Amino acid sequence: MADTAYHKFRTDRVPAPEGCPVDRVFSPFSETYVKNPYVVLEKLREQSAVFYAEELGYLVLTRMEDVAEVFRKPDVFASANVQDPVLPICAAAAEVLSAADYNPIAVLSNRARPDHSRMRKHTQAGFSSRRMQMLEPFIRRRCEALVDGMQQAGAPAEFVSAVAHPLPGETIFRFIGFPEADDKDLKDWTTNRLAFTWGKASDAEQIDIAQKMLAYWRYCVSFVKKRHLEPADDFTSELLADHAADPDDLSYREVESVIYGLSFAGHEIVSNLLSNGLINLLSTPGQWAEICKDPGLIPNAVEEVLRFNSPQTSWRRVAVKDTELAGYKIPAGTQIFLSLGSANHDAALFDDPDVFDIHRANARAHISFGRGIHFCLGNRLAILEASITLQTLVERMPSLSLVTGQTFSYFPNFTFRGPKELWLTWSA
């Protein structure tokens, strides 16, 4: 398998480091974890901050200090495994992706230095303040239209399908430059992708998702070609201009692959941020009333949501050389589960970590966007979308509340967390 393949199917499994506690039951797929990972993680953290999860074959880190150390050492703890399917993919789905023209490559999140630095330089330029400013009126307009639609349809409303899911998808598509006319297909191809890599999808679901991934890749290839011939004012055209200026520094395939990867990176996770945020703000006494009274509190409230109820509760690394961590000798090949959710609730850094507090002075010290060379490229865009959504809601629907008695259900997976449905109500 090529070293630069977008997905790799890993079968190697390195046993627990010598002397490291072994947990035989921990699994992010378990019912109790899916329901509330923070309760499970707190208990585990108390027993042993570092342990080997036998069922996963991963070393699990739960302390902020250890998670941050791993992020800081990309040449020892590589990100090569972050897009690999967590569970084996069925032969029929793998067959779909073996199509000769399905050839995206690892470009950012799972690429090592020095290639990563080269590509990051080009892509980072595209996430400039200018482009964020250009996108802001679009996000605001679409957010207002979606909120209006939800309001007009009347209470109660299901927020995920009404606002949280469509808004980030449309935002990332406009950012890339895809025309609005293609939104229906694009949404169909890019929804539920996380089930393929991080979930427990059935064979039929895997095949369906693989077919959509292939269709979406083909669309990206033809879109990049279109922009190559007719540039516009969008992120894709900027990358192509960089490619034209120095094809050795950014290849054409790299441009196609960045576009392909962004649709996932910028979509469902932001939907989860919007929904998680509303759940916490509306269920913690006084917090919604406070941001309605003073929308200036929204930026810190968004950071606190990212800390307290992150849409991404874990990420991965793999040791590429023998090393030491938290007092254990870690052999090369050890796969590591970085519990971002646990680190964000580490009492060594956050006072009363299990309290949701929009005034928390160090809320921004969370690690939900990672740290170091792979630090989330879209962090400003995600925060912008969340801020605009909250501004719109507090302005137009201050009487918003959660429909009482609902229980939230979450899609069982290794890494991401957001409710499948979120029912809201308000007074007319």
Ligand code: HEM
């Ligand atoms: C709340 C929303 C988001 C969260 C919590 C989040 C979280 C993360 C995390 C944890 C990483 C890995 C960092 C590491 O490995 O050190 C990452 C990387 C990345 N994110 Fe995000 N992300 C979010 C939104 C977005 C958006 C909106 C985009 C794009 C529009 C985006 C694009 C990326 C890219 C391209 C990378 C890889 C960067 C690299 O390897 O250099 N993310 N993100």
